[in-house]
Amino acid sequence: MAISQELPVEKLRFNCDETAFTFDTTETVPPLEVMIGQERAVKAVEFGLFTKNPGYNIFMSGLVGTGKITYAEAAVKKVASTQERPYDWCYVNNLESPGQPIALALPSGMGYIFKQDMQELIEDLKTDIPKVFSSEDYEQAKAGLVKQYQEQRAVMVEEFTQYAETQGISPQWSSTGFVGLPMMDGKTLAPEDFQQLAKEQRDAIEKNLFAVHEKGMEVVRRIQLLERATREELKQLDIKIGLFAAGHLIDELKEKYDGHKTVVDYLEAIKQDVSKNINEFKPQQEEDNNPLALLKRPVPDAKDKYNVNLLVDHRETKGAPVVVEINPTYYNLVGRAEYENHMGVVSTNYTMIKPGALHKANGGYLILNARDVLTNVGAWEALKRVLKTKKLQIENLGEQYGVLAMASLKPEPIPIDIKVVLIGNPNIYQLLYNYDEDFRKLFKAHADFDVVMENNAGNIQKLAGFISSTVSREKLKHFDKAAVARVVEYSSRLTGTQTKLTTRFNDVVELLCEADVWATMDNSQIVTAAHIKKTIEEKRYRANKYEDRLQEMFAEGHILIDTEGEKIGQVNGLAVLSVGEYMFGKPSRITANTYLGKSGVVNIERETKISGTSHTKGVLILSGYLGQKYAQKHPLTLTASLTFEQLYDGVDGDSASSTELYAILSSLAGLPIKQDIAVTGSVNQKGEIQPIGGATEKIEGFFSVCKLKGLTGRQGVMIPHQNVSNLALNDEVIEAVRQGKFHIYPVATIDQGIEVLTGTPAGDPNPDGTYPQDTVNARVSKKLKEYTDTLIKLAKASEDK
Secondary structure, three states, X not given: OOOOOOOOHHHOOOOOOHHHOOOOEHHHOOOOOOOOOOHHHHHHHHHHHHOOOOOEOEEEEOOOOOOHHHHHHHHHHHHHOOOOXXXXXXXXXXXXXXXXXXXXXXXXXXXXXXXXXXXXXXXXXXXXXXXXXXXXHHHXXXXXXXXXXXXXXXXXXXXXXXXXXXXXXXXXXXXXXXXXXXXXXXXXXXXXXHHHOOHHHHHHHHHHHHHHHHHHHHHHHHHHHHHHHHHHHHHHHHHHHHHHHHHHHHHHHHHHXXXXXXXXXXHHHHHHHHHHOHHHHOOOOOOOOOOOHHHOOOOOOXXXXXXXXXXXXXXXXXXXXXXXXXXXXXXXXXXXXXXXXXXXXXXXXXXXXXXXXXXXXXXXXXXEEHHHHHHOOOHHHHHHHHHHHOEEOOOXXXXXXXXXXOOOOOOOOEEOXXXXXXXXXXXXXXXXXXXXXXXXXXXXXXXXXXXXXXXXXXXXXXXXXXXXHXXXXXXXXXXXXHHHHHHHHHHHHHHXXXXXXXXXXXXXXXXXXXXXXXXXXXXXXXXXXXXXXXXXXXXXXXXXXXXXXXXHHHHOOOOOOOOOOEEEOEEEEEEEEEEOOEEEEEEEEEEEEXXXXXXXXXXXXXXXXXXXXXXXXXXXXXXXXXXXHHOOOOOOOOEEXXXXXXXXXXXXXXXXXXXXXXXXXXXXXXXXXXXXXXXXXXXXXXXXXXXXXXXHHHHHHHHHHHHHHXXXXXXXXXXXXXXXXXXXXXXXXXXXXXOOOOEEEEEOEHHHXXXXXXXXXXXXOOOOOOOOOOOHHHHXXXXXXXXXXXXXXXXXXXXXX
């Protein structure tokens, strides 16, 4: 079997051909107006926005930086601009039940007009009604009624007085009624004189007193009825005079809002309330200065109860409203009734009702961050309740979670017609979909944003347009076409494959902004490829502190690694470490010892409980491979111990399983492995090499160690052949490969890999299942057979004893 051929330089990274660009700088590139690489998600969003069926609210999922929020705003505003403006909403006082304010809907822009009209009406009521009550006509009419009352009362009193005197009784009137005193010879008798009279005279006088008292009570009742009737006449006079001043004002407004029944009904209620409380509009006498007045709770002006609380005003709205709520707390979503504190006493009224995002977006679209909604107490349940009932009720959150209920406003619910766009990551979507049954019914449109797009000419040109639009938006320097090509290559590296470009545009924007800074520091008018390279190097330098510390440990010999020579049962494996967003490769020495026994492959990491499940599975697969390949005619009699040297914090993943297998084969065959070649790749039970992640970082990590210890021209890395398209190596590694100082070997099978590592043919099986002499497989088979024969002899000797 031929030894695997190393990769040519052309396959080590995607190289963007800058000659394919027809521009010199992005100054002549039209800014991008569409979403790049998200065709599936865009179609889902468009469907969700245009469908009117219930429950088709939209959930946009994807990783951070894929442009979900930017696209959501742009897409929603585009659709909303073609739609009609929704109604304005007002809250007005419920004059019959002040604790239950009334919601009024008016065409967009008319809510503000209605509020202004009501303010003018209130001012007119404040001035016109007191004015008519100060007029001479009113005073004359009032004086006439009072005079009529006084005359009628005087007649009643006079008739009663005459009657009493005929009965020998003198009536003495007071504010509470009258007292009858006996008379004799035209003079009032004193109490002692009355007692000296004969019994017959006293009895006769007392009889007359009783009769006069009965008659007096009747007169008092008649006077009270007359007084009550006079007060009613005065009241009706006040109402007549008040409505004379205010009625036509209210009737004019009723005519103006004739097409809006709820407004007309409210105006009629005001008219009736004015007539009932006309005294509140009369000029009031000012109270004397009172030093305790500051402690008194302020009494609201009765006339202010006709004010309008304009909750939602769409005067300036173009099309349907689009609201992005960045802090979706319960109250910011559904609104609140605020309270006023005066001397420790809190109060509220309908004018203190404040709108929430759902009010403002009613008739349009509301964009929310799913995580923010879920982490705010009560917000998620309130949102679902509104979407299910299509009504928005302002309620105090404390009443729902508190022990005691407080007296509060109960505003009339407002009907809701809204499309909600939730933005979150795929994990949140899956959690809600699986554990919240309401979510499935309410968010039927799912737009899943991908983190990659196809690396083709069309998307490369669109990426150039994106760079142009970013330059314009962020006020950056323009990029020449070589710089654009380097950005495209950086975009490809972020995806981990040469066939894709990233759609995490936040990372691209970050690169563009930083490159602009370096161009400014370089006094350059445009951003060049050198500035892009500088940006990438500086970003790496700011993040690679721990990688440098690791390199120092290799240089000082604190971590043992060989990059030259040959060793039996020892291979350089490769792992990837990450610190935040920065990933780097870390070479590790993997060793294997094989000896006679029945324990099979012993994973030391597993035995010490620092092996993850994926790594443990990868090691167990090795036994399956060894048994299938070498134990078809005799049992697999083997003990092999495997370990990652100088590893103390755990290991997971199966990307080192092929490396571990090479170490075992080397130990069994007695063939040394080249220490200048590092290995990565997982293996299945059939001996096929499987792809792994982080191939680029692993190669660069081993190259750094080789460079540190000295490049010999024989060093390199062996990777799964499927990972060739994932390579995006840096310039330093590519230049070393070009000069023959470093090598990349793609392999498809264990046999190919062991040939690269040992320089010895692996050996294809003969028809009888044996392997050619002096091949790796023949040496392994021979060793395993020796183990089996030895074990059989030992067992037989034990039986003979």
